[in-house]
Amino acid sequence: MKDTFKHKGLRQQLVNIIKTKGIQDENVLKAIGNVPRHLFMDSGFLDHAYQDKAFPIAADQTISQPYTVAFQTELLNVKKGDKILEIGTGSGYQTAVLCELGAKVFSIERQLELFKKTINFLPKLGYRAKKLVFGDGYKGLPEEAPFDGIIVTAGAPFVPKPLLNQLKIGGRLVIPVGNDVQVMTLFIRKDEKEFEQHEFGEFRFVPLLEDKN
Numbered sequence: 001m002k003d004t005f006k007h008k009g010l011r012q013q014l015v016n017i018i019k020t021k022g023i024q025d026e027n028v029l030k031a032i033g034n035v036p037r038h039l040f041m042d043s044g045f046l047d048h049a050y051q052d053k054a055f056p057i058a059a060d061q062t063i064s065q066p067y068t069v070a071f072q073t074e075l076l077n078v079k080k081g082d083k084i085l086e087i088g089t090g091s092g093y094q095t096a097v098l099c100e101l102g103a104k105v106f107s108i109e110r111q112l113e114l115f116k117k118t119i120n121f122l123p124k125l126g127y128r129a130k131k132l133v134f135g136d137g138y139k140g141l142p143e144e145a146p147f148d149g150i151i152v153t154a155g156a157p158f159v160p161k162p163l164l165n166q167l168k169i170g171g172r173l174v175i176p177v178g179n180d181v182q183v184m185t186l187f188i189r190k191d192e193k194e195f196e197q198h199e200f201g202e203f204r205f206v207p208l209l210e211d212k213n
């Protein structure tokens with residue numbers, strides 16, 4: 001578990017790449033520059049950790065592309081102390097980025113293997129999420145709601161109602177919506193019943209699976 005000078009250099013190059021691709025939020029860029037992504041990946045992919053690409057992790061899942069992580073995080077507009085719910089903990093990389101931003105992070109994963117691995121791993125790097133949950137992200141986390149922000153890191157065939165309901169007024173839901181291809185969608189809660197909706201182009205994620213799968 002080493003983070004060397006070389007890794008830091010590669011990470012700075014990665015930050016520059018995602019900056020050229022359009023990420024502007026300095027706090028997000030700093031967070032990407034701080035999280036040792038190579039440690040979140042299986043050993044076979046270590047050499048690729050600082051390419052701007054998604055890679056396989058355990059249980060047929062992927063660690064998202066750094067640009068995508070940065071893009072979603074920028075849309076979430078995280079402020080220090082914000083209560084954030086993540087759906088799809090996976091490797092914990094996005095969780096770590098949110099911790100770097102000073103968020104109180106709650107995260108749900110439905111693959112037991114990944115959940116166990118990540119709940120052990122994150123504290124070793126000093127990342128302390130408020131709560132990592134083994135469960136179904138479609139339901140959100142009603143016992144901890146409302147949230148300042150909710151980020152879904154798998155492709156959702158539809159927008160789960162519980163996630164909208166668990167936002168504070170002014171809160172933001174960032175969710176890739178679609179089956180084969182997803183449209184990055186931002187919902188901002190205006191009041192009890194009203195949500196503003198914005199769309200931000202196409203991305204590809206592994207699917208957000210329902211219970212029956």
Ligand code: SAH
Binds near residue numbers: 063090094153
């Ligand atoms: N945020 C992760 C991305 C992992 S890919 C990272 O930074 O590495 C998406 C993750 O969503 C996978 O780990 C997958 O198992 C999980 N997932 C899929 N359907 C889910 C559901 N219904 N509830 C919670 N997690 C789910």
